[in-house]
Amino acid sequence: MSKAAIAEKEKFVDAFAEELKAAKAILVIDYLGLTVEEVTDMRKELRENDVKMKVVKNTYLRRAAAKAGIEGLEETFVGPTAVIYTDNAEDITEPARIVSKYEDNYDVIDIKGGMLEGKLTSKEEIKELAAIPGREGLLSMLVSVLQAPVRNFAYAVKAVADSKDESAE
Template sequence: MSEAIIAKKAEQVEVVAAKMKEAASIVVVDSRGLTVEQDTRLRRSLRESGVEFKVIKNSILTRAAEQAGLEGMKDLFVGPSAVAFSNEDVIAPAKVLSDFAKEADALEIKGGAIEGAVSTKEEINALASLPNREGMLSMLLSVLQAPVRNVAYAVKAVAESKEEGAA
């Protein structure tokens, strides 16, 4: 192999390793067998969720995982591999890919990494079942508002009972 090719591959490894280090979550899938239309829909859904999706050679992924400190991911890089990276939303890649895998049997989730820890297929699917960031914030807001709402109801009930007593 020429030195130019080796340098180019080393650069690719550096870029992928940097993405792995920065990513909040990584999901590795086998997308072999998807139709062009399905692949286009999947990529659009991922892009809309702020997720980067790439098909990368296993040799580059293996070296990048080693460099990023994710050696446990090596076992996932067998056969065709596509990788989804998300820097902001931990749940987004797992949710989009898991939902899509339900309708497209050809898509198989292999595993991934969540905030720097290697995760199994089951852990990725469990993550996908959680509500997204907006849903969790909505639940938190609801929990925080409950005590205030209960005090307001109590004050209203006391005011109504005093009005009835005065009349």
């Protein structure tokens, strides 16, 4: 292998290591068996939610993870592997939600493991995280909870007013 090719690969590993170091959420999946159209759809949805997906040779993954200081994911770098990651600190659950949805729809996707905010995460933990509503869903729940006392008070006042109207007649 030429020195130029080695230098190019080393440059790629360094750049990918920097991306992994900045990532708040990293998922490692096996996607083999998806059609090109299905992978394209998944990539599009990931991109729309500020999530990246890269298919990288396991050798490069090991080197990039080591350079990024990520330990514990090495056993997931076996077989066909795609890495899904985001540096969006506002919603680290989005990659898990999207991948989990695709895993439920297509039996061929397998979540191997991941890392959330520097902590190793199992497939089961990722599936639990995916069940949590997103930021928008949580905000709408909060608004509903905050509105409930006012709404209940309004219903009580209306009920009292209606009962007085009925007794006046």
